[in-house]
Amino acid sequence: MGSITVSNLGKAYKQYPTRWSRLGEWLLPFRGARHKLKWILQDINFHVAPGEAVGLIGINGAGKSTLLKLITGTTQPTTGGVAMQGRVAALLELGMGFHPDFTGRQNVYMAGQLIGMTVAEITALMPDIEAFAEIGDYMDQPVRVYSSGMQMRVAFSVATARRPDILIVDEALSVGDTYFQHKSFERIRAYRRQGTTLLLVSHDKQAIQSVCDRAILLDAGRLARSGPPEEIMDYYNAMIAERENQKLEVKTLDSGKVQIISGSGEASVAQIALLDEHGAPVEVVDVGAAVTLEVTVQAHAPIPRMVLGYMIKDRLGQAMYGTNTHLKEMPLAAVAAGSLVRYRFAFPMNLGPGTYSVSTAIVSTDTHLVNNYEWRDLALVFTVINMRRPHFEGTAFIDPTIEIVQL
Incomplete structure (x- = not known):
């Protein structure tokens, strides 16, 4: 079993005003330093326990790649250190x-x-490496004729030919075809089940939330936040929105979960409820039952075009279903300041048993990247139970009609 302990880790590079300053510092060290330190990472502290999977996220330039190089020993730290146990x-x-x-x-x-x-x-191990990489006769061709996807196939295959105690993966898996990405993540999941400790760097929200137990957010070379993957990914998206002059609000709910609200504030969700077929609010729903998601939106400023969307997520933050009034060709035009708009989305609850949450987005188009008036995670939480249906597995209720013909 492998573990990673990062203590007071920091990395800085020397910056000289001119090349002569560098020479002067070398020749006349007693005259004092002539450089300034450019800190890439500062005061990084975290521990990855044996068998734990941790995702590392952050915008480009946040220091993720530098941190991985320090952890693996390809770059030496300026301050602090890294302790690892196990084969890496x-x-x-x-x-x-x-x-x-x-x-x-x-x-x-x-x-x-x-x-x-x-x-x-x-x-x-070569036969297994060749079989997993699936590049055929190219295995005996020079690497210079390989595509980036082929290089990734070979590199991943050899790095994971034996189950390591610690597996560290950077964004390399984002290169290549979808088939091999699925194959690679299935191997990672298999190694995890066998006790491998994982440190994964990715911008892929689904990958982080489906594989990792915890996520760490790096921002400007510092550890900004650590917590459940869904919470950290939502905070990361909201942080990006904040840098576009939008508000960022973090609330701790009674359940202990952290709710992230971001947006420019021209509109907000005033009320949200899940109603049963009789119009009564419910928190527990039977599989396949008819329900209505009722959302009341208040406009705080004149809005030329208003779109409301919602996303249903499972307990890990994986998207189950989402849509909006733009995709349904039902946007509202010229919404006056102070007005209230009530939306009702009626549908059968064809989800498997479990706990789910609803996120809402008030925007002007089909995406929250343009005119994000409000994005609200964990706007509503509900539970689905199976009271009347035959037992089934999975997160979706897709009940088939079966026909059997003996020939």
Whole structure:
């Protein structure tokens, strides 16, 4: 079982006003420093427990790649340190360490030895590596003729040929086809079930929420927030909205969950409820029951075009279903300041048993990236139970009509 402990970690680079300043500092060290420090990371502290999966997120330039290099030892820290226990496999930069003039097979031998495998072990594992990479005869072609997706296939296959105690994966998995991404994540999930500790860097919300137990948000070289993946991803999206001069509000609900509200504030959700077929508010719903999501929106300023959308998520934050009045061709035009608008969305609750939440978005188009008046996570929480249907597995109730013909 592997673990990672990061303590007071910091990385800074020296910046000199001129090249002569650098030379002067070398030749005349007693005259004092002539540089300034540019801090890339400062005061980073966290612990990844054995068997835990942690996602690392942040905008480009937040320091994620530098942090991974410090953790894996390819870059030395300015302050603090990293302690790791267990065998580590890291997939940082695409094809890092691959020589373009060597074949894929030759590069597998080199990369395998770099992560601690012997030649005999690599030879024994080669059939599995080839089978997982699925690049055929290209394994014996120079890497310079590979596409980026092929390089990723080989790099991931060799890095995960043996189950490591710690697996560190950067954005490399975002390269390549959807089929191999699914295949790779299935291997990661399998290793997780066997006890591998995972540190994953990705901008893919679904990947973070489906694989990780916890997420860490880096912002401007500092650890901004740590918590459940859904909460951190929502906070990350709201933080980006705040930088576009939109408000950011963080509330702790009675349930202990953290609600994120962001937007410019021209409109807001005044009331939201889930109603049964008789119009009564409910918090527990039977599978397949007819329900109505009722949302009352108040406009605080004149809005030329108003669209309301909602998204139903499971307990992990995975999207179950979402739509809006733009997609349904029912936007409202010229909404006056101070007016109230009540929306009713009627549908059968064809979800599997579990706890779900509803997020709402008041926008002007089909996306919250343009005129985001309000985005509200955890606007409503409800539970689905199965009281009348035969037992089934999954998050969706797609009850079939079955026909069997014996021939």
